[in-house]
Amino acid sequence: MQAKYLNKATDLAKDLITRAVSHGDIVVDATVGNGNDTLFLCQLVGEKGKVIGFDIQDVALERTREKLSEKNMLDRVVLINSGHENLKDYIASGVSAIMFNLGYLPGNNHNITTRYETTLKAIEQGIDRLKKNGVMTVVVYPGHREGLIEKEKLLEFLSTISQGRVNVLKMEFINQVNNPPLVIAIEKK
Numbered sequence: 001m002q003a004k005y006l007n008k009a010t011d012l013a014k015d016l017i018t019r020a021v022s023h024g025d026i027v028v029d030a031t032v033g034n035g036n037d038t039l040f041l042c043q044l045v046g047e048k049g050k051v052i053g054f055d056i057q058d059v060a061l062e063r064t065r066e067k068l069s070e071k072n073m074l075d076r077v078v079l080i081n082s083g084h085e086n087l088k089d090y091i092a093s094g095v096s097a098i099m100f101n102l103g104y105l106p107g108n109n110h111n112i113t114t115r116y117e118t119t120l121k122a123i124e125q126g127i128d129r130l131k132k133n134g135v136m137t138v139v140v141y142p143g144h145r146e147g148l149i150e151k152e153k154l155l156e157f158l159s160t161i162s163q164g165r166v167n168v169l170k171m172e173f174i175n176q177v178n179n180p181p182l183v184i185a186i187e188k189k
Helices: 003-007 010-018 035-043 058-070 084-089 114-131 147-158
Strands: 026-029 048-054 079-082 095-101 130-138 166-172 182-186
Touching: 010 035, 010 095, 010 130, 010 182, 026 035, 035 048, 035 058, 035 079, 035 095, 048 058, 058 079, 084 095, 084 114, 095 114, 114 130, 114 147, 114 182, 130 147, 147 182
Parallel strands: 026 048, 026 095, 048 079, 095 130
Antiparallel strands: 130 182, 166 182
16 A cells, blocks of 8 residues: 555545445435546446436536546536435435535635535435445545534434444544544445
8 A cells, every 4th residue: 555545535435435336336426526526436337337416516516517528427427406415305225335525615615615414414315325335435624614513513423323224434634733634434234
């Protein structure tokens, strides 16, 4: 393993997701953002798979469309201009993986951020839609006010979910300054 692998929470999340996804699967990017996770998921599911992506910001969806179009992968994705808390309205079940990359859209308005109220709803709905052994990753950024609140509420909520339903793992950097991100992984039993 290269040392840089442990530098980024998003790389850890991607590694966990890779283990759960096969070509032809249905997966979810719950926070499309700049489209990096969406592109990653499109590559994992292949030509016969489907990625369903959510974001409330038009600019995020447009950036993602452009990125996927450049890579000829736009046909693998359904982009939804809605909050991830509405996941249940678009997805029934049978999802192999769900990725959350919380916080705000880099390079955009930092006042528009994920909030724990909607994130907790989305995670609960996502767990219901994961197939057996499906994996959800949540990258949390507690370096801003809303992110810190979101982290606290999220950890409190996840600690109450029955271990008979899911496994929940928390990975965090303990020697980095400035409230480093952490990764939460959830595996459906």
